[in-house]
Amino acid sequence: MTTLAPPPPPPAVTVSPPSLADEPIRGRPHALRSWILRLVALGTVAASVAIDRSVVILLLVLFLLVVPFEKMFPRRRGQRIRRPLAALDVRYALTAALFGIASITVGAIIAVVSFAWLPGLALRPFVAMLPNWLMPFVGVAVFDLAIYWAHRWSHEVPVLWRFHAVHHSTEHLDWISGFRNHPFDGAVVAPPAVFLLAAGFNAEFTGVLAVAQVITGLFLHANVRWRWKPLHRIVITPEFHHWHHSYEADAHCSNYSVFLPVWDIIFGTYYMPTNKRPVRYGVSEDMPTTMWGQLCFPFLGVRPASQILRHPWHSIRDGVHVPKRIVSDVWRSTTRPRTPRPKRGDPLPWALTPPDISCPQSHHQPAHQSS
Numbered sequence: 395m396t397t398l399a400p401p402p403p404p405p406a407v408t409v410s411p412p413s414l415a416d417e418p419i420r421g422r423p424h425a426l427r428s429w430i431l432r433l434v435a436l437g438t439v440a441a442s443v444a445i446d447r448s449v450v451i452l453l454l455v456l457f458l459l460v461v462p463f464e465k466m467f468p469r470r471r472g473q474r475i476r477r478p479l480a481a482l483d484v485r486y487a488l489t490a491a492l493f494g495i496a497s498i499t500v501g502a503i504i505a506v507v508s509f510a511w512l513p514g515l516a517l518r519p520f521v522a523m524l525p526n527w528l529m530p531f532v533g534v535a536v537f538d539l540a541i542y543w544a545h546r547w548s549h550e551v552p553v554l555w556r557f558h559a560v561h562h563s564t565e566h567l568d569w570i571s572g573f574r575n576h577p578f579d580g581a582v583v584a585p586p587a588v589f590l591l592a593a594g595f596n597a598e599f600t601g602v603l604a605v606a607q608v609i610t611g612l613f614l615h616a617n618v619r620w621r622w623k624p625l626h627r628i629v630i631t632p633e634f635h636h637w638h639h640s641y642e643a644d645a646h647c648s649n650y651s652v653f654l655p656v657w658d659i660i661f662g663t664y665y666m667p668t669n670k671r672p673v674r675y676g677v678s679e680d681m682p683t684t685m686w687g688q689l690c691f692p693f694l695g696v697r698p699a700s701q702i703l704r705h706p707w708h709s710i711r712d713g714v715h716v717p718k719r720i721v722s723d724v725w726r727s728t729t730r731p732r733t734p735r736p737k738r739g740d741p742l743p744w745a746l747t748p749p750d751i752s753c754p755q756s757h758h759q760p761a762h763q764s765s
Contacts, residue, residue: 431684431686434686435485435685435686438489438492439485439488439489441492442488442489442490442491442492442493443488443491445491445492445495446490446491446494449487449488449490449491450488452487453484453487453488453570456569456570456612457569460569460613460616461475461569463616463618464568464569464616464617464618467618467619467620468617468618468619469567469617469618469619469632469636469671470566470617470673473566473568473617475568477566477568478565478566479564479565479566479683480566480568480570482574482683482684482685483564483570483571483573483574484570484573485685486573486574486575486685487570487573489685490573493575493577493580494577494580496577496578497577497578497580497581497583497584498581498584500577500578500581500584501580501581501582501583501584501585501587502584504581504584504585505584505585505587505588506588508585510540510584510585510586510588510589510592511588511589511591511592512592513589513592514588514589514590514591514592514593515592515593517536517592517593517594518592518593518594521593521594521595522594529595529599530599533590533595533599533600533603534603534653534654535654536589536590536593536595537586537587537590537600537603537607537653538651538652538653538654538657539657540585540586540589540590541583541586541607541651541652542650542651542652542657542658542661543728544582544583544585544586545582545650545651545652546647546650546661546663546727547723547724547727547728548579548582549647549650550647550723550726550727550730551720551723551724551727552723553716553719553720553723554582554720556691556692557576557578557579557692558576558579558582559677559679559681559691559692560574560575560576560579560681560688560689560691560692561574561575561576561579562639562675562676562677563676563677563679563681563688564639564675564676565674565675565676566617566675567615567616567617567636567639567675568615568616568617569612569615569616569617571615572611572612572614572615573612574688576688576689576691576692577689578692583604583607587600587603587604590603607652607653610630610652610653611635611652613632614630614631614632614634614635614636615632615635615639616632618632620632620633621633626655626666627655627656627659628654628655629653629654629655630649630651630652630653630654630655633666633671634649634655634666635649636671636672636675637649637665637666637667637672638650639672639675640672640673640674640675641674641675641676641677642672642674644665644667645665645672647663647733648663648664648665648733649663649664649665649666650663661732662731662732662733663732663733665733679691
C-alpha cells in the first residue's frame, strides 16, 4: 500500500504595509484637513491670548505654585508633567478668554430662559433685611446652593451631560486638567449668578464668587495626596473633588458642591469613604482626543443644516421636544431618592451591581472593568 505524503505548505508570502506614497491622492484631502484644523487651532489660541494675556500669567503662577507640591506629595506616583493629552489641556487654557465670550453669551440666554431671576426676586426682601456683616456669608451659601443644583443637573440630565462630559473625560487630574471645559458647559454658572444678582447681592460680590469658583476648581484637580480629613464636612478638599471625578460606580452622582459639602450632605450626594481612595478617572464615552472633536462631541447626532432646511417641520418638532425633555429630566433629578451610600467600613457593598438611579454616569461603568 502506498502512503501519500501531505502536500508541502505554500511558501510564506510577505506583504509589506502600504505606504503613503502608494495612495497619494487619497492621503492629500486628509492631510489638508489636518493642516487646516491646526491653523484654525493656532489662530484661535492667538486670538484668545490677544484678548486676555493674563491667562499666560495664570498658567505660570499655577505651574510654579502647584507642580512642586505634585512632585513632593503625589497622589499618583510616576505621573509626569507631560502626561497624555497635557498639551490638549494647555490649549484649553490658552483659549479660555475666547471661549469665555461664548460662555457668557450662551449663559446670558440660559439665565433668562431658565427664569433663575424669579426665585432671586422672591428672596430679595429677605436679603435686604440682613445686616451687612452677614451678607457675605449668606451670599456664599446661596451661591453654592445654586451652583450645587446647576452642577447636579449637568451630570444627571443627559442633554447637559453631553457638554459636561468633556470636562470629565480627562483621565489624569493635575494642575492643568481643570481647564478642559466645553465653552457651553461654562454657561452653567450664569443662572446662579443671575439668581444672586436678582436676590440683591451686588455685581462685584457675585463676580468675585464666580472667579473664586473657577480658581478653586483648578487647585482641587491637583495631583496631591492630601486628605485634610478634619475639613471633609466643612469645606471641599482635593479628596472631595477627586471622588467627584472618580470612574467607580460607587462615586457616581456625588460631591457636586463648589465650596461647602453641606449641600451634598443634606441632599444625599456626599461620598467620602475612609477605606479607599479614587484611583481611576474619566468617562466610558468614546471621547475624541482633539479640541475640535471635543467641541463637536455634544452635537453628534444633531440634524445637519441641510436636513433642517429639507425637513423644517421635523426640526420644529425636535426643537420643542428637547426643552420639554430637559425640563422633565431636571425634575426627575431634583426629586429622585437620595443616593444609597456604603456604610462606614463597608468595602464595596454594591460594586458589582451599580445603583439604578437617574444619572448618566451610572451607565459609564463598563461591563468588564479591569482591576
